[in-house]
Amino acid sequence: MSSSFLIQALVFIGAAIVFVPFAKKLGLSSIIGYLLAGIIIGPFGLGFVGENGQDLMHAAEFGVVMMLFLIGLELDPKAFWEMRKSITGLGLSQMLGTTLLLFPIMLTMQWSWQGALAVALAFSMSSTAIVLQTLKEKQLSRSTAGEASFSVLLFQDIAVIPILALLPLLGHINPAAPQTDAHGSLIEGQPAWLQGLSVMLAVGLILLAGRFLVVPFLRYVSKSGLRELLTASSLFVVIGVATLMQVVGLSPALGAFLAGVVLANSEFRHELESNVEPFKGLLLGLFFVSVGSTIDFNQIKNDPVTIALLAALVLTVKFVVLFVIGRFSKMGRDQNLLFSLGLSQIGEFGFVLLSFIGQINIIDPALNAKLMAVVAITMATTPFLLLINDKWILPFIGIPEAADKREADTIDQRNKVILAGFGHFGNTIGRLLRANGIEATIVDNDPDRVELLRSMGFKVYYGDATRLELLKSAGLEEATLLIAAIDSPETNHFLISRVREHFPHLKIMARAKNRYDAYELMDLGVNNVYRETLYTAVHLGVDALVHLGFRKYTANRQGQKFIQFDEKALVKLAAKRHDLKEYILSVKEEIEWEEQLLLNDLNSHNNMNDQSWDSEHVREVIRGEK
Amino acid sequence: MADKILVLFSHPLLERSRANKALISAYQQHGACTFHDLYEEYPLFDIDIEREQQLLLEHDIIIWHHPLYWYSCPPLLKQWIDMVLTVGWAYGPGGTALKGKKLIQVITSGGSEAVYQQDGNNRYTIQEFLRPFEQTARLCHIQYLPPFVVHGTHRLDQATLLVFRVALGELLDTLHSDDHSAVDWTQYPTMHHFLASRTAL
Numbered sequence: 001m002s003s004s005f006l007i008q009a010l011v012f013i014g015a016a017i018v019f020v021p022f023a024k025k026l027g028l029s030s031i032i033g034y035l036l037a038g039i040i041i042g043p044f045g046l047g048f049v050g051e052n053g054q055d056l057m058h059a060a061e062f063g064v065v066m067m068l069f070l071i072g073l074e075l076d077p078k079a080f081w082e083m084r085k086s087i088t089g090l091g092l093s094q095m096l097g098t099t100l101l102l103f104p105i106m107l108t109m110q111w112s113w114q115g116a117l118a119v120a121l122a123f124s125m126s127s128t129a130i131v132l133q134t135l136k137e138k139q140l141s142r143s144t145a146g147e148a149s150f151s152v153l154l155f156q157d158i159a160v161i162p163i164l165a166l167l168p169l170l171g172h173i174n175p176a177a178p179q180t181d182a183h184g185s186l187i188e189g190q191p192a193w194l195q196g197l198s199v200m201l202a203v204g205l206i207l208l209a210g211r212f213l214v215v216p217f218l219r220y221v222s223k224s225g226l227r228e229l230l231t232a233s234s235l236f237v238v239i240g241v242a243t244l245m246q247v248v249g250l251s252p253a254l255g256a257f258l259a260g261v262v263l264a265n266s267e268f269r270h271e272l273e274s275n276v277e278p279f280k281g282l283l284l285g286l287f288f289v290s291v292g293s294t295i296d297f298n299q300i301k302n303d304p305v306t307i308a309l310l311a312a313l314v315l316t317v318k319f320v321v322l323f324v325i326g327r328f329s330k331m332g333r334d335q336n337l338l339f340s341l342g343l344s345q346i347g348e349f350g351f352v353l354l355s356f357i358g359q360i361n362i363i364d365p366a367l368n369a370k371l372m373a374v375v376a377i378t379m380a381t382t383p384f385l386l387l388i389n390d391k392w393i394l395p396f397i398g399i400p401e402a403a404d405k406r407e408a409d410t411i412d413q414r415n416k417v418i419l420a421g422f423g424h425f426g427n428t429i430g431r432l433l434r435a436n437g438i439e440a441t442i443v444d445n446d447p448d449r450v451e452l453l454r455s456m457g458f459k460v461y462y463g464d465a466t467r468l469e470l471l472k473s474a475g476l477e478e479a480t481l482l483i484a485a486i487d488s489p490e491t492n493h494f495l496i497s498r499v500r501e502h503f504p505h506l507k508i509m510a511r512a513k514n515r516y517d518a519y520e521l522m523d524l525g526v527n528n529v530y531r532e533t534l535y536t537a538v539h540l541g542v543d544a545l546v547h548l549g550f551r552k553y554t555a556n557r558q559g560q561k562f563i564q565f566d567e568k569a570l571v572k573l574a575a576k577r578h579d580l581k582e583y584i585l586s587v588k589e590e591i592e593w594e595e596q597l598l599l600n601d602l603n604s605h606n607n608m609n610d611q612s613w614d615s616e617h618v619r620e621v622i623r624g625e626k
Numbered sequence: 627m628a629d630k631i632l633v634l635f636s637h638p639l640l641e642r643s644r645a646n647k648a649l650i651s652a653y654q655q656h657g658a659c660t661f662h663d664l665y666e667e668y669p670l671f672d673i674d675i676e677r678e679q680q681l682l683l684e685h686d687i688i689i690w691h692h693p694l695y696w697y698s699c700p701p702l703l704k705q706w707i708d709m710v711l712t713v714g715w716a717y718g719p720g721g722t723a724l725k726g727k728k729l730i731q732v733i734t735s736g737g738s739e740a741v742y743q744q745d746g747n748n749r750y751t752i753q754e755f756l757r758p759f760e761q762t763a764r765l766c767h768i769q770y771l772p773p774f775v776v777h778g779t780h781r782l783d784q785a786t787l788l789v790f791r792v793a794l795g796e797l798l799d800t801l802h803s804d805d806h807s808a809v810d811w812t813q814y815p816t817m818h819h820f821l822a823s824r825t826a827l
Contacts, residue, residue: 551641552666553702554641613642615693615780616644
């Protein structure tokens, strides 16, 4: 590892951690922060990075691959199949509409028709990275606009492949020779039927391996109990799929997406999500930084008018085409604006296609550099356009009803209850909730149990519930209740303290081993503490009283009152505990606590009688004996 | 044919009630009675409706035995009435399952008979206070017989209680063995009047 690589990494990451929180603080999207960081460290700013910004971008593009894998994970095959109409319908009309409008406009700029067509196609692409990241940040992924945007982006992703195959036909030189780094493929130059066959084989391989190889493999790895091995396996799956796709000349992002869809129904879904998520976030961030750093301000300085006009023109054309499509698919006005503005930029595939166009000499290098700047500028405008939309446009058109209805769906798709730990304790809770129509999202880290319960039809996910990332991908942010039912008190406390820290408003109900465990949970700020022994012990005690001749109703009331009394005493004594000099109770002190408890029980007994029903008591009062 | 008697006993704190402990021994000693202790059967108020309805079908005379609390029954008996007497079964369209059955309330009351008078502290008679129960029976096509009332339980001594207990046993015997289809029950305000008329014969 060369020192220059480390310095590069230092500069990129450093800039990101300085500027992204800054942007967030101003209420801007994190993407603006990343872009800003890129511009500042780029050649036009402080000049920390030079030409190699492009190289880094190629590496960072893997963030897009990971993002599509994650999107696939959230979309099971059935949902994907249901989207097929909107993918072809919306996607095809967007691409055709944009290209057909841009092509004549570009012809008027006295470009060759080949150049105009190639650039029009490249410009019809939108940015998967920017759009999906923005939608996720705004929690709009499952809104009408979010789903439509996703369909369009997915179609573009697929369309890149035939476009890359088509471009050489427009070029002036030998079409077989030039290749981009990203799309170097082993089977290029083979007969078409062989290429087609290998593509089908590769897709088939992903579908089969996802179902019959990856899941047993992950199960095997997870039994080792080593968390880093599972992270490694997750990366292995994603990188493996991406490599396979490159070998057969397909988009790695598309392959990763397919792999994600196949694994969406497995119990490892959340674990995979939480393992890949940090890498995706980091690489995507780097991707945005590199976009910022590649904006060539020298080109802009030389010919600001052309570039600005071109950028404005492309944005307008793309917006208009999208808006008309949105109208036709009967989107609400607010959703349509979000959809049309969101997809109005030229995407990262624009870079890929332009550099390919440059290599095959369809347009001259000076113009190509200007067009690259246009792409980068349009990408940078999106967060600002959406900000303007949010602050100044949407408030005036109001939020139509349809949007609200979607919102409810969004909540429905996530379970409102997360149940951490599904042993005997959690299992009982899960069954009770389920019997009442509540499907909790269950997280457990015993692979055998997860497998068994899944075969019984429970929605159980494998994973370490103390990892915030895992909980987030399980929907913690949308959840209203966390049930912490993990057997080990240490793990349970760790989980609760992390959740309390990051989601202070989330309601927590916690399992406690015993009285002392309950004290510690209450110190963490949990009010709903359930001692696993208390209720069972009282229940047995009640039955013992009945066996000894007590009336059942009376015994049950005494049991209920005992629980109430004991819980009150728990709160009282939990506060008192801190008066002691030492937190750890000595054996002697424990005995003192027990004595105090018993004493309280005796004192309380007089108040525990049901005096109103007690004819002896009433008689004594009436006779003046009391 | 001998009538079968079902006693639905409802007292939340029997262990502290002298009067009821004495009275219910009458049922336990009587062979033809099914003694059904509601608070003992359903301490959590989770009444088994099917089982209760089956019990009703298997008997001819139903006794609601309970103390009078605030001019009404204890909450579990009210719960029982709410849950067991279902529409379409006990009342309403097709609700004739209990047609021809008889209902008697056995009531213990702390107040004396004197306070349950128009000029007494309670301003109404015990029969007036029991109207909701009477009408409940009526709606379910059940014949409502005069109540068996033990007044002034707060002041009763053990000997008087024994008298009531014996009277209750006598009532059970009559109901069980004799043919009383010809009896005009409306002429008796309470079962004590009915028993007294028999003794006079």
